[in-house]
Amino acid sequence: MKLLLLLSLFLSPVIEAKDFVYDSTKYLKIKPYIKGTAMNFRETRYQTSRLHSAFSNKSDSELKQVFAIWEDQSKEISKESFNSMPMVFQHAYLIFEDFYQPQNLSRLHQSEKEDEFYKNILYYIIQSKIRIRVTTDIDTKTKHDLSNIAYSTEILDFKPHIKGDAKPLYFNHYYKRVFKSFLGSNGKIMGDFGSQKITFEDSQKRMDFLDTHVKFFRGQDSSIIIPSQPEVTSIIFNKNFTKAKIHFSLFYEGGEAEYEYKNNKWNLMKSELTWIA
Numbered sequence: 001m002k003l004l005l006l007l008s009l010f011l012s013p014v015i016e017a018k019d020f021v022y023d024s025t026k027y028l029k030i031k032p033y034i035k036g037t038a039m040n041f042r043e044t045r046y047q048t049s050r051l052h053s054a055f056s057n058k059s060d061s062e063l064k065q066v067f068a069i070w071e072d073q074s075k076e077i078s079k080e081s082f083n084s085m086p087m088v089f090q091h092a093y094l095i096f097e098d099f100y101q102p103q104n105l106s107r108l109h110q111s112e113k114e115d116e117f118y119k120n121i122l123y124y125i126i127q128s129k130i131r132i133r134v135t136t137d138i139d140t141k142t143k144h145d146l147s148n149i150a151y152s153t154e155i156l157d158f159k160p161h162i163k164g165d166a167k168p169l170y171f172n173h174y175y176k177r178v179f180k181s182f183l184g185s186n187g188k189i190m191g192d193f194g195s196q197k198i199t200f201e202d203s204q205k206r207m208d209f210l211d212t213h214v215k216f217f218r219g220q221d222s223s224i225i226i227p228s229q230p231e232v233t234s235i236i237f238n239k240n241f242t243k244a245k246i247h248f249s250l251f252y253e254g255g256e257a258e259y260e261y262k263n264n265k266w267n268l269m270k271s272e273l274t275w276i277a
Helices: 002-011 041-057 060-073 079-083 087-099 173-183 200-210
Strands: 123-126 130-135 149-155 167-170 189-193 196-199 231-238 243-250 253-262 265-276
Touching (some): 079 087, 087 149, 087 253
Parallel strands (some): 130 231
Antiparallel strands (some): 253 265
């Protein structure tokens, strides 16, 4: 009997975290949040339940609690951590902090039509990682220049200081899970929460419910883009760290921005859109 039990344990299929389906009946009792609690898989389930409950009850106070919890969990990089980083990481942080201005998108392509998109919202959602490269030279005349790459890496758990009226919320795989459950993930049957199917129309209502706090938009394939725009694809530096090029996406378009290091700071010299989805 013991042998059969052991065999059954070893032969049972492994259930990975990514296959977990939220059961709305199991998590109706929502655990109160304790200030300073780090985001983890269990807290992901509670935040998901809080968000579904807020929508079901059409409760602005419950919705505020969800984002207040995320705000409490969102701490920008400390001075000590920043100072201990490699120089290339520090430069990437400094450039991003100047470049990222969702309330002033017209500086990137001389059009004011998108400046209103993030007006009067409470939070920006910041991308969770950023690709950085160092090249022997940057040819600013060549589009999408990736030649002579000497070094390439990613900054993970990216938490820059953000300027502006809205507060930063730092995106991560836990909150990706929360919003995938709440909003779904594609254009037809978006997803489910227990036995509750989320259709495209229902998903849109849920996006509208969040509008006073955050703004999402849909990609060309109806997938939901969560990080607030612009989203930086990569930053490329020359070997002397005097010039840099940013590749970025902006809603359904994207482009390149050129920076130069002068007077002990990075300065935006030029930005233009180079592609459209």
